[in-house]
Amino acid sequence: MGMTGVLRPGHAAVRVLDMKEAMHFYGEVLGLIETGRDSYGRVYYRAWDERDHNSIILREADQAGIDFFGFKVDSPATLDKLEADVRAYGYPTERIPAGDLLQTGERVRFEIASGHAIELYAEKGKANSPQMVDNPPPWNPESERGIAPIRFDHGLLYGPDIEKVQDFFVNVLGFYLTEQILLEDGKTQLAIWLACSNKAHDIAFVRHPEPNKLHHVSFLLESWEKVLRAADIMSMNRISIDMGPTRHGVTRGTTIYAFDPSGNRFETFAGGYQTYPDWDPLTWTWEEVGAAVYYHDRQLNPAFLEVVT
């Protein structure tokens, strides 16, 4: 397949209540690599197998949650085109200068119907060291330190008007719907999963009355065994686990939901399937919403729909 336009989730900026605690968690327990700090006090991380300079950006604030979620696009020309398309759709856009985020080119930011700030950008500094790209070994010390996810993979965001969110992502940004959960009426969507690649999801949304909420940012692991290892590391470090290890019906991913020290949920997951844009979306009915989210328990925990930052 040819992957063009929007390539992948590239960065998420997460608010933390205490930077020192957050850095211990993201750097040592989750095992991301710190790649920089900026004049605003933001701290930058990437996962060991990522090729760009940063993917997770932390900012200390008096409330937890997400500042913005960014997608990398394939070129500056695509960035210009998508900026025009977003404006033509009726959403105002803002250009944030190159360098505002470390080693990151110009970003185009806009607010979507769910209240989230979404960004597109075409350029980010490369993290490639010769060890990573010339005769690379299959693993290295950084891939074994802490939970050590392969990459920042996707996010699940909560807010209103998710049908408008879907229309925008599909018709402006070129995503496609991979899965959905419907409410009792058999029509209204409770949740949507969207892909810009052949991953089962690059971003997902759950309908929620409050705008601009974060359910989780997700990190990819290689195997179910690594998911179990992640659970061990979480318990060893007294990390607050929400659910799992278990499996999602949606995407078939094996998963743990847990919370960072500021209460922002994160996921460590493995598996899932590959999709193609010509596939019909998978639909979960209201009767099976429990199995859609937690395949083994077949019931939601109250926190899935209620606990967000």
Added chain:
Amino acid sequence: MATHTVRFVETGETLACNDRLTLLQAMERLGRKGIPVGCRNGGCGVCKVRVLEGSCERRVMSRAHVAIEEESAGYALACRIIPTSDLCVTVIGKMGRAFARPGQDRKLTGE
């Protein structure tokens, strides 16, 4: 290690809480219920309580859920307070029924 007694005004139930655990941890470890459990880390707000009597140590908690003026009126997140005396508390946070539908309003969690 000192042990303090936390009394919930709605039910009259009491909970023994040592000075190394947060109120929420003390409740969860005994398998007790009463305060909704969310992120356990001061971010989500579902375990909001109001301390009516007694003193406690407070850790940083999200201002989205406990404003400064509320904090001085005794409001807190149970996951971020460690009792330093016997306490009398009332539970504010609710884990509501969240299945939001278009046009349907619901009370915000813990607000």
